[in-house]
Amino acid sequence: MGKEVVNMQIIADVGGIPGKDCRGFCKYCYFRKVTGEDPLGCRSCTPGTVGCENCSTGVRETRNEFMHPFMVMGSVQNSLMMSEIRDNNLKANISGGGDVSCYPHLLELASGLNQYNLPIHLGYTSGKGFDSAKTAEELISLGVDEVTFTVFSTDQKLRDSWVKDPTKGESLNALKLFCENTEVHAASVIVPGVNDGDVLYETCSNLEDWGAKAFILMRFANFRNQGLILGNEPILKDVVPHTLVEFESLVRKINKEFNLRVTGTPLCDPENDTPFAISKEKNSEYLEILTDVQSEATVLSSNIAAPYIKKIVGMIGADELINVVPVDQDIGCLITQEDVEGVDLAELKETVIIPGRALIHDKVAQNILSKDGVDRIVARGPDKLSVDGEMSGTLSREDVLKKELIAFEDLIEAINFFGVRKK
Ligand code: SF4
Structure with missing residues (x-):
């Protein structure tokens, strides 16, 4: 396997609240219409209490407003000092909960980072804060x-009405400049009937002409089981999102027709075969390095991941010991108490492994999953078993395989440790 390229990014978190620090909400924003303040519960909660900063204000991104650049620089300096990463290929990633193009001190911050000779990644922008494309020139x-x-x-009228872009085309001019001078990963939430079809082809063709490197298609989610877990479904009345099958075929089609590094999220990367590249027959030889499964457990997973995990379990000959049960939620990291309550307990073994980042308190999960009188052990598996489209597009095929194999090894170790010993 190839050597991993070290490209460490130090996060320069400028804070900000979605919608509020973005010049108003984009119509499709997942943080629109968020209701409630109750914590969801997560692995960071203390054992006796449901709720912590991560699963209350953290997931809702209501934690902090834009921060003073002095504070942002302070935390970057700390990261630089605290680690041995100085010698590596370092980059500062300016990102936050809002849109960084709306951060009023963006140039000042970039200039501060520049004094440390740090190249800069603008981690997340819709561009609607760029009143003049000149700002892009200065940032470059x-x-x-x-x-x-x-x-x-790239149709300005669509951006006006859907992104609420007030810049009269300057944001797109900025994007063009970025494409011509930097490595651009463009992204679009794909809303059926709005920015797909011919308009999407036009967008891809412009991105290709301008010199964008990558394009990430994001399936629009409109329902709770697609990840809208903050009481805000539907985001758009009467819009039916692409099915996973439709979405995957769209990603593959765009990938074939344009000279861009195309990936999709929550699936698929046609080049790297994610999610779950290790489930492909051509990669099956790598599974031989995994530890033997010796204990019995159920793996609780998402709608998307479960069939892949099941396939891998079969490929390593462990389907007698491990069964995989999906909950009605597309994304594993967004599994909540409500999803766990929908599980048929009759399908579960005595040990249940839930996704590492599932948004449920450990004790609550254990109580729900033991309601039939079987006192089950509930443990968390790895944070992620594969990589999402955003990440996959930046990794080599070898790195993807390596990450997935490490994660699967961690899963097997958790099963062997917490599960009922059979071998
Ligand atoms: S820029 Fe992003 S975070 Fe801000 S409203 Fe639009 S989608 Fe939401």
Whole structure:
């Protein structure tokens, strides 16, 4: 397997609240209409209490407003001092809960980072804060060499009405400049009937002409079981999102027709075969390095991941010991108490492994999953078993395989440790 390229990014978190620090909400924003303040519960909660910062204000992104650049620089300096990463290929990633193009001190911050000779990645922008494309020129001269730009469409009228872009085309001029001078990962949430079809082809063709490197298609989610867990479904009345099958075929089609590194989220990366590249027959030889499964357990997973995990379990000959049960939620990290309550307990073994980042308190999960009188052990597996489209597009095929194999090994170790010993 190839050597992993070290490209460590130090996060320069400018804070910000979605919608509020973005010049108003984009129509499709997942943080629109968020209701409630109750914590969901998560692995960071203390054993006796449901709720902590992570699963209350953290997941709702209501934690902090834009921060003073002095504080942002302070935390970057701390990261630089505290680690041995100085010698590596370092980059600062300016990102936050809002849109960084709306951060009023963006140039000042970029200039501060530039004094440390740090190249800069603008980690998340829709561009709607760029009243003049000149700002892009200045940012490039201050060291911005990578931009993740959520474009939605290159049709300005669509951006006006859907992204609420007030810049009269300047944001797109900025994007063009970034494409010509930096590595641009463009992204679009794909809303059926709005920015797909011919308009999407037009967008891809512009991105290709301008020189964007990558394009990430994001399936629009409109329902709770697609990840809208904050009491805000539906985001858009009467819009039916692409099915996973439709979405995957769209990603593959765009990938074939354009010279862009195309990936989709929550699936698929046609080049790297994610999610779950290790489930492909051609990669099956790598599974031989995994530890033997010796204990029995159920793996609780998402709608999307479960069939892949089941396939891998079969490929390593462990289906007698491990069964995989999906809950009605597309994304594993967004599994909540409500999803766990929907599980048929008759399908479960005595040990249940839930996704590491599932948004449920450990004790609550254990109580729900033992309601039939079987006192089950509930443990968390790895944070992620595969990589999402955003990440996959930046990794080599070998790195993807390596990450997945390490994660699967961790899963097997958890099963062997917490499960009922059979071998
Ligand atoms: S820019 Fe992003 S975070 Fe802000 S409203 Fe639009 S989608 Fe939401």
